Amino acid sequence: MRWVNAVTLILVLLFPFLAVPGTTTDCGAQSAWTHCTVENTGSSVEIGADYTAPGGNNGGGGGNDRGSDREPQSDAGPAPDEQCNPVVGCRGNYRVWTIPEVTLADIASFTPARPSFTGEPDGVAVVGMPANFVAAATEQHIAGELFGYAVVVHFTPASYVFRYGDGSSRTSPTGGASWPSLGQAQFTATPTSHAYAARGTYRASVTVRYSAWVEFDTGARRDVPGFVEATTEGYGMRVVEVHTALVDRTCLEDPTGPGC
Structure with a gap:
């Protein structure tokens, strides 16, 4: 100057x-x-x-930063508990939320509806001839709360277990279909039919095994190992014997005739 x-x-x-x-x-x-x-x-x-700019690293006060107005600089790196990368920069210790495992016990309060269940002929069967059983179930979506989060539990029918009341059973991937819908005559064997060996009244039932998965309100999904079962039981099937005879008059004409 x-x-x-x-x-x-x-x-x-x-x-x-x-x-x-x-x-x-x-x-x-x-x-x-x-x-x-x-x-x-x-x-x-x-x-x-x-x-010398205050805070500058100039060897104890000396230096050659003439007229400098720069902010004090620090050579110190990130704190020991920080992690850095070129995308998100530095971050400290954070708690990361992960999807919890879900078991059948966890969703015990989410109960799918029982299947519908019927038989053909209507509650009556003949010894040695197929009686047709039909069950129906649909996908279900039940909202609720799990682990403190809002969730929807989804149930999908995976298989059907038919128990015919005489100690025998059959597992089918579907609930079966009626004879008219299949275009078949009565007493035709189907994937869900059963032929009884003796007269009597039997209590048939069907169990639907549902596969389940949980959808969290965050959009995350967790499959549930195993199956949730729903059963409809107590369908009565009366099984009778049929005998043929050559007669000259029908039962209407002769109520006391053979087989009447």
Whole structure:
């Protein structure tokens, strides 16, 4: 910087920390200014100094950052418990939520509906001839709460277990179909039919095995190992014997005739 003699006194007043030749003032004692000099040439006053930005790493106060206005910089890296990557930057220790495992016991309060169940002929069968059984079940979606989260439990029919009441059973991937819907005559064997070996009244039942999975309100999904069962029982089937005889009159004409 260069000023004429007329302002020399003002400069000395404005910059009392600057060392005037012949004085012992150390302008760096309590200032960021160091190596301060003032030289009066007779026609001008020459003033020079070094400035170290506060917080700068300049070897204990010295340095050559003349006129610097930079913010203090730190060479320290991330804290020991931080993890950094070029995509998300630095992060600390966070608790990450994961989808919990779900068991059949956890969804015990979510109960799918029982299947419908019927038989052909209507509650009556003939010894040694197929009686047809038909069950029906649909997918079900039951809303509720699990582990403190809103969820929907989904049930899908996976298989049907028919128990005919005489100790025999059959497992089918479907609930079967009626003879008319199959275009078949009565007493035709079907994948869900059963022929009884003796007269009597039997209590048939069907169990639907549902596969289940849980949908959390976050959109996450968790399959449930195993099956949830729903049973409809107590369908009565009366089994009779049929005998043929050659007669000359029908039972209407002769109510006391053979087989009437």
